[in-house]
Amino acid sequence: xxxxxxxxxxxxxxxxxxxxxxxxxxxxxxxxxxxxxxxxxxxxxxxxxxxxxxxxxxxxxxxxxxxxxxxxxxxxxxxxxxxxxxxxxxxxxxxxxxxxxxxxxxxxxxxxxxxxxxxxxxxxxxxxxxxxxxxxxxxxxxxxxxxxxxxxxxxxxxxxxxxxxxxxxxxxxxxxxxxxxxxxxxxxxxxxxxxxxxxxxxxxxxxxxxxxxxxxxxxxxxxxxxxxxxxxxxxxxxxxxxxxxxxxxxxxxxxxxxxxxxxxxxxxxxxxxxxxxxxxxxxxxxxxxxxxxxxxxxxxxxxxxxxxxxxxxxxxxxxxxxxxxxxxxxxxxxxxxxxxxxxxxxxxxxxxxxxxxxxxxxxxxxxxxxxxxxxxxxxxxxxxxxxxxxxxxxxxxxxxxxxxxxxxxxxxxxxxxxxxxxxxxxxxxxxxxxxxxxxxxxxxxxxxxxxxxxxxxxxxxxxxxxxxxxxxxxxxxxxxxxxxxxxxxxxxxxxxxxxxxxxxxxxxxxxxxxxxxxxxxxxxxxxxxxxxxxxxxxxxxxxxxxxxxxxxxxxxxxxxxxxxxxxxxxxxxxxxxxxxxxxxxxxxxxxxxxxxxxxxxxxxxxxxxxxxxxxxxxxxxxxxxxxxxxxxxxxxxxxxxxxxxxxxxxxxxxxxxxxxxxxx
Ligand SMILES: [Zn+2]
Ligand SMILES: [Zn+2]
Numbered sequence: 001x002x003x004x005x006x007x008x009x010x011x012x013x014x015x016x017x018x019x020x021x022x023x024x025x026x027x028x029x030x031x032x033x034x035x036x037x038x039x040x041x042x043x044x045x046x047x048x049x050x051x052x053x054x055x056x057x058x059x060x061x062x063x064x065x066x067x068x069x070x071x072x073x074x075x076x077x078x079x080x081x082x083x084x085x086x087x088x089x090x091x092x093x094x095x096x097x098x099x100x101x102x103x104x105x106x107x108x109x110x111x112x113x114x115x116x117x118x119x120x121x122x123x124x125x126x127x128x129x130x131x132x133x134x135x136x137x138x139x140x141x142x143x144x145x146x147x148x149x150x151x152x153x154x155x156x157x158x159x160x161x162x163x164x165x166x167x168x169x170x171x172x173x174x175x176x177x178x179x180x181x182x183x184x185x186x187x188x189x190x191x192x193x194x195x196x197x198x199x200x201x202x203x204x205x206x207x208x209x210x211x212x213x214x215x216x217x218x219x220x221x222x223x224x225x226x227x228x229x230x231x232x233x234x235x236x237x238x239x240x241x242x243x244x245x246x247x248x249x250x251x252x253x254x255x256x257x258x259x260x261x262x263x264x265x266x267x268x269x270x271x272x273x274x275x276x277x278x279x280x281x282x283x284x285x286x287x288x289x290x291x292x293x294x295x296x297x298x299x300x301x302x303x304x305x306x307x308x309x310x311x312x313x314x315x316x317x318x319x320x321x322x323x324x325x326x327x328x329x330x331x332x333x334x335x336x337x338x339x340x341x342x343x344x345x346x347x348x349x350x351x352x353x354x355x356x357x358x359x360x361x362x363x364x365x366x367x368x369x370x371x372x373x374x375x376x377x378x379x380x381x382x383x384x385x386x387x388x389x390x391x392x393x394x395x396x397x398x399x400x401x402x403x404x405x406x407x408x409x410x411x412x413x414x415x416x417x418x419x420x421x422x423x424x425x426x427x428x429x430x431x432x433x434x435x436x437x438x439x440x441x442x443x444x445x446x447x448x449x450x451x452x453x454x455x456x457x458x459x460x461x462x463x464x465x466x467x468x469x470x471x472x473x474x475x476x477x478x479x480x481x482x483x484x485x486x487x488x489x490x491x492x493x494x495x496x497x498x499x500x501x502x503x504x505x506x507x508x509x510x511x512x513x514x515x516x517x518x519x520x521x522x523x524x525x526x527x528x529x530x531x532x533x534x535x536x537x538x539x540x541x542x543x544x545x546x547x548x549x550x551x552x553x554x555x556x557x558x559x560x561x562x563x564x565x566x567x568x569x570x571x572x573x574x575x576x577x578x579x580x581x582x583x584x585x586x587x588x589x590x591x592x593x594x595x596x597x598x599x600x601x602x603x604x605x606x607x608x609x610x611x612x613x614x615x616x617x618x619x620x621x622x623x624x625x626x627x628x629x630x631x632x633x634x635x636x637x638x639x640x641x642x643x644x645x646x647x648x649x650x651x652x653x654x655x656x657x658x659x660x661x662x663x664x
Contacts, residue, residue, distance in 0.1 A: 003017070003018040004016060004017055004018065005017075005018055005020070005048065005049065005050035005051075006050060006051065007020075007025075007048050007050075007051070007052045007053070007054055008051075008052070008053040008054065009025050009053075009054050009055075009056075010054070010055055010056065016048070019047055020047070020048050021044060021045050021046060021047055021048065022035035022037060022042060022043075022044050022045075022046045022048060022054055023035070023043075023044025023045060023046075023202065025048075025054060025056075026044070026056050029056075030206065031058045031059055031060070032044070032056040032057065032058055032059075033057065033058070033059045033064050033067055033068065033201050033202065033206060034057045034063065034064065034067050034199045034200075034201075035054050035055065035056055035057055036054070036055040036057055036063070037052050037053070037054050037055075038052060038053060041057065041063055041067070041199050042198075042199050043131070043133055043198055043199040043200060043202070044202050045132065045133065045202065046199075059206065059239045060239045064239075065094075065238075065239075066094040067094075067199060067200060067201060068201060068206070068207065068237050068238075068239065069094035069095075069098055069099040069235075069236070069237045070092070070093065070094040070099060070200065071131065071200045071201040071204070071206075071207060072099055072121075072207050072211050072235060072237040073092035073093070073094070073099040073100065073101045073235070074092065074131070074181070074183070074192075074194055074196070074200065075121050075124050075125060075204055075207060076092070076099075076101050076117065076121055076213065076233060076235055077089055077092055077101045077103070077192075077194060078124055078183065078191065078192040079117045079120035079121045079124060080101070080103055080105075080117060080233070081192070082120055082124075083113075083116060083117065083120060084105060086105075086106070087103045087104065087105045088103065088104035088105075088147075088148055088149060088150060089101070089102075089103065089104075089148050089150060089151060089194065090102025090103060090104065090150050090219075090221060090230050090232075091150075091154070092194075095234075097236055097247060098214065098234060098235055098236035098237065099234070099235055099236070099237065100232050100233060100234045100235070101232070101233055102150075102219055102221070102230040102231070102232045103230060103231050103232075103233070104150065104221075104228060104230050104231075105231050108216065108218065108231050109216040109231055109233060113216075114213045114215070114216060114233065115213075117213055117233070118211075118212065118213045121211070121213070122209065124183075124191070124204055125204045125205060125207045125208070125209075125211075126205070127185050127186065127191070127204065128185075128186055128203050128204060128205040129183040129184060129185055129191050129192075129203060129204045130183065130184050130202065130203045130204075131181050131182075131183060131198075131200035131201060131202065131203065131204075132181065132182050132184065133179050133180075133181055133198055133199075134179060134180050134181070134182060135177045135178070135179050136178050136179065136180050137178065138155050138156055138178060141155050141178055141180065141195060142155055144180070144193075145195060148195075150221060150230075151194075151195045154195065155178065155195070178195075179195075179196065179197055179198060180193050180194065180195055180196070181193060181194055181196045181198055181200060183204070207237060208239075208240075209241065210237065210238040210239065210240055210241045210243065210244040211235060211236065211237035211238070211244070212235060212236050212237075212244065212248065213233060213234075213235045214234045214235055214236055214251075215233075215234050216231055216232060216233045216234065217231075217232050217234070218230070218231060218232070219231070219232040219385075220385070223385075225383075225385075236248075250495060250496075253495055254495060254497070254548070256551065257495070257547070257548040257549075257551045257552075258389075258548070259389055259390060259391070259543075259544040259545075259547035259548050260389040260390075262547050262548075262551070262552040263286065263389070263390070263547060265552070265608070266285065266547075266552050266560075266609065266610065267283050267284075267285050267286075268282070268283060268285050268286030268289065268543075268547070268560070269281060269282045269283055269286040269390070269543075270283065271389075276394070277384040277387050277394065278382055278384070278387035278392065278393045278394030278395070279393065279394055279395050280390060280393060280395070280540060284560075285560035285561070286543070286560075288560040288589065289543055289546075289554070289558055289560060290397075290539060290543065292557065292558050293536065293539055293542065293543070293558075294375060294397075294539065296427070297399050297424070297535055297536060298373075298375075300420070300423075300424065300535075301371075301373045301399070301401065301535075304371075304416070304420050305369070305371050306371040306372065306373035306401055307370075307371060307372055307373065308373055308374060309354065309357055309372050309373065309374050310374055311347075311350055311353035311354070311357075311374060311376070312347075312353070313346060313347055313377050313378075313379075314337070314344050314345065314346050314347065315344065315345060315347060315352070315353065316342050316343070316344055316345075317336055317342075317343040317344065317345050319352045319353070319356075320333070320345055320352060322352065322513050322514060323351060323352040323355070323510050323513055323514070324449055324482060324483060324509055324510065324513055325348060325349070325352070326345075328447070328449070328482035328483075329348060329482065331381070332348055332380050332381055332382075333345055333346070333348045333379075333380070333381055334346045334348075334379050334381050335381075346378075346379040347376070347377075347378055347379065348378050348379060348380055349376065349378055349398070349400065349532075350374060350376035350378065350398070350400040350402075351400070351402055351507075351510060351530070351532060352510070352514075354372045354374075354400075354402045355402075355510060355511075355514040355516060355530075356514075357372060358370065358372070358404055358514075358516055358528075359514060359515075359516060362517075362519065363404075363516075363517065363518040363519070363528075364518060364519050365406060365518050365519065365520050365521055365526075367518070368404060368405055368406055368409060368518060368528060369403050369404065369405045369409055369413050370403070370404040370528075371401065371402070371403045371404075372401065372402050372404075373399070373400070373401040373402075374400055374401075375397050375398070375399060375400070375539070376397070376398045376399075376400035377395065377396075377397055378395075378396060378397075378398050378400070379394060379395050379396075380393075380394055380396070381394065382394050389544055390540045390541055390543055390544030390547075391499075391541050391544045391545065392541075393538070393540050393541070396538035396539070396540045396541065397538065397539040397540060398534055398536075398537065398538055398539070399534055399535050399536050399537075399539065400532075400534060401532070401533045401534065401535070402530055402531065402532055402533075403417065403530070403531040403533065404511075404516070404518075404528045404529075404530055405528060405529050405531065406518070406520075406526065406528060406529070407529055409529075410461055410506065410529050410531065411461050411464065411465060413531055414461065414462060414465045414487070414504055414506070414531060415465050415468075417504050417531065417533045418465060418466075418469060418487065418489075418504060420533075420535065421489050421501075421502035421504070421533070421535050422489070424502070424535050424536075425489065425491055425501070425502075427656055428542075428546065428656075429549070429550075429555055429656070429658055430491045430492075430493065430501075430545075430549060432491065432492040433471070433489050433490060433491045433492065433501075434471055434472035434473065434474060434489075434490050434492075434498075435466050435469065435471050435472065435473050435474070435487055435488070435489060435490070436473075436474045436475075436476045436479070436487070436488045436490050436500070437459075437462060437463055437466050437473060437474070437475055437476060437485065437486075437487055438476040438477075438478075438479030438480045438481075438485060438486045438487075438488065439455075439459050439475070439476070439477050439478070439479070439480050439485050440455050440459070440478070440480050440485065441477060441478030441480075444478070447482060448480065448482050449482050449483055449509045450483070450484070450508060450509050454508045455484075455485070458484050458485050458506040458508060459485045461506060462485050462486070462487050462504070462506055465487070466487050474490070476488075481505055482509070483505070483507045483508075483509035483510055484505050484506045484507040484508060484509060485505070485506055486503050486504060486505040486506070487503070487504045488500050488501070488502065488503045488504075489501050489502040489503075491545070493545060493548060493549040494548075494549050494550070494551070495548075497548075499541075499545050500537070501536070501537050501542065501545070502533070502534060502535050502536070502537060503532070503533065503534050503537065504531065504532070504533045505531065505532040505533070506529065506531055507529070507530040507531065507532060508527075508529055508530075510530055511527050511528055511529065511530050512527060516528055516530070546558070550658075552610050553610040553612075553632055553658075553660065554610070554612075555612075555656055555657060555658040555659070556612045556613070556649070556652045556653050556656075556657055556658075556659050557652075557653045557654075557656045557657075559589070559610075559611065559612050560589065561589055561590070561591045561609065561611050562588050562589045562590065562611070562612060562613060562649065562653065563580065563583055563588055563589070563590045563591075563611070563612075563613040563614075563615050563649060564590070564591050564592075564593060564606050564609070564611040564613070564614050564615065565577065565579070565580045565590065565591065565592040565593065565615045565617075566593050566599070566602045566603065566606060566614055566615065566616050566630075567592075567593075567616075567617055567618070568599055568616060568617065568618030568619075569599070569618070572617050572618055572619075572621075572622060573592070573594060575617055575621075575622045576592060576615065576617050576627075577592055579615065579617070579627055579642055579645070579646075580592055580615070582642070582646055583646060583649065586646060586649075586650050587653075588649055588650065588653065593605070593606070603630065606630070607632070607634075610632060611632075612631070612632060612652070612659045612660075613629055613631070613649055613659070614629065614630040614631075615627050615628075615629060615645070616628040616629070616630055616636075620638075620639065621638075621639065624639055624641075625641060625642055626638075626639045626640055626641050626642060626645075627640055627642060627645050628640065629645065629648075629662070631659065631660060631661050631662050632659070632660040632661070633660050633661045635661050635662040636662065637662045637663075648663075
């Protein structure tokens with residue numbers, strides 16, 4: 001009798017023969033592509049041991065999708081080396097909605113190359129090549145992969161070093177054993193192999209035809225410009241053609257909404273080369289949006305008890321040592337400038353300067369909470385490779401606020417700030433959000449300042465407020481700043497993407513560094529807690545998100561031009577102008593299209609400019625003392641008495657309404 005072992009399959013106990021693989025338990029179900037054994041993801045070929053608990057992992061689960069995409073990355077790499085045997089392999093992890101693989105090649109890939117690669121991938125997939133795992137040693141792997149310098153660099157890196165080595169490198173090595181995966185064709189011939197920790201699909205056929213090579217871009221090896229530049233190919237893979245199509249549609253929609261493109265089309269802002277990477281100039285129309293946002297948030301801060309202050313863009317470096325930004329935040333700051341024997345730095349945040357305002361005189365408990373706020377022009381040394389339009393810039397305007405409170409006041413102040421943020425999101429029409437709680441990474445104490453007790457207390461206070469809000473709460477372990485944990489509001493935009501927006505941070509480190517004090521009611525000297533909050537975060541970034549959220553069709557109050565007057569013919573110019581003048585007196589932003597274009601062309605231009613109200617008038621309107629409105633969706637309302645028309649526009653601005661169609 002063959003020996004049997006006992007395993008637990010999705011909770012049920014089963015007796016199976018010795019040598020049984022995880023895959024044998026789910027035989028016949030092609031949707032199961034890997035398994036979880038004792039918490040670890042493994043290949044279906046993994047041989048089970050007595051007492052193992054086994055969970056099936058389906059291709060459409062998050063883990064299953066990662067394995068599908070990562071396996072597709074292997075197929076891509078095999079295709080690249082079929083087409084160009086001299087290509088050297090970097091790494092190829094799964095990413096959100098897809099995968100990439102990095103290659104060292106002589107010449108960057110062209111769009112035609114990508115098409116050829118997609119065809120080659122399909123051929124490999126159709127061959128039904130198996131993936132099989134082989135344990136090796138460092139030395140044997142070095143000998144076998146002597147032609148792959150980047151892979152060899154990864155060998156020997158284990159554990160935490162791997163994640164540091166390169167984003168995604170832990171997909172290659174970093175498990176307990178060093179392993180190579182072989183691809184065999186049906187006839188047993190070895191087609192390809194790659195250093196990888198796995199797991200993978202049992203065979204390439206499971207990738208099917210719902211995949212696509214999407215684009216290529218340059219990427220430095222291990223993310224550092226000191227290293228060679230590789231070519232990264234991105235792709236996507238899905239369990240079905242329908243899902244692939246839905247994804248590509250989402251991608252096309254995102255492209256249409258790209259704020260870099262819309263910013264040019266709508267004449268909002270630009271990124272002149274002369275300024276340098278990640279630096280923006282706002283044109284008059286973009287300036288209107290920026291000013292509306294600033295007016296709004298300044299007013300709201302005053303209503304919420306903040307006092308408006310002002311501080312410079314640069315400071316002597318010592319200030320940032322006192323705050324701890326140096327050395328903890330040094331990588332994100334611009335390098336020092338030498339002047340009159342002192343080193344100066346551009347500020348990356350305003351807190352150290354607000355601390356100086358706090359410290360400028362003695363403070364009593366009666367003054368707390370003391371709330372300071374400004375528009376801080378701050379500068380962050382983002383790598384040129386990650387700079388992206390307005391959403392990742394090097395120079396930005398932060399609505400930088402700091403609340404100084406007693407420890408006992410901290411929970412109520414955090415609640416107050418959270419309500420403030422959520423109200424702001426509702427006013428900007430982004431009412432779909434969740435919270436993230438970023439905490440310390442206990443395994444890297446060197447990256448965080450302060451005692452365990454302080455961290456525990458601060459984290460507990462934030463967690464309590466976040467939980468009590470009843471909003472969806474996601475943990476972000478390790479995401480805290482060096483000086484304390486934070487809550488952030490993650491907003492979902494119109495097409496379901498999430499953006500980190502407002503942040504609320506609890507800080508006990510800077511008050512200690514600056515020796516901030518207040519006199520308590522018993523006369524003793526106490527240290528306040530400082531709560532950093534940014535509502536928009538960066539105004540530039542928020543504008544970028546709004547442009548994409550609204551696809552450029554802003555709510556009336558934010559629209560650079562709120563009403564565009566289009567007379568049916570030139571003889572009605574004066575009449576339309578007289579109506580527009582009445583609107584201007586109500587504070588409405590108007591323009592008259594007095595160009596030589598014919599009427600239909602003017603209407604097309606207005607629609608492209610995404611103006612909420614196109615105000616039209618011809619003979620009937622003039623005779624009746626009325627106007628007609630054309631809305632963004634092309635619907636029209638005719639013969640509206642002028643008084644009523646003005647009232648409708650003014651009410652829509654006040655209500656921060658999004659107007660796209662006729663209300664009637
Ligand atoms: Zn792999
Ligand atoms: Zn701050």
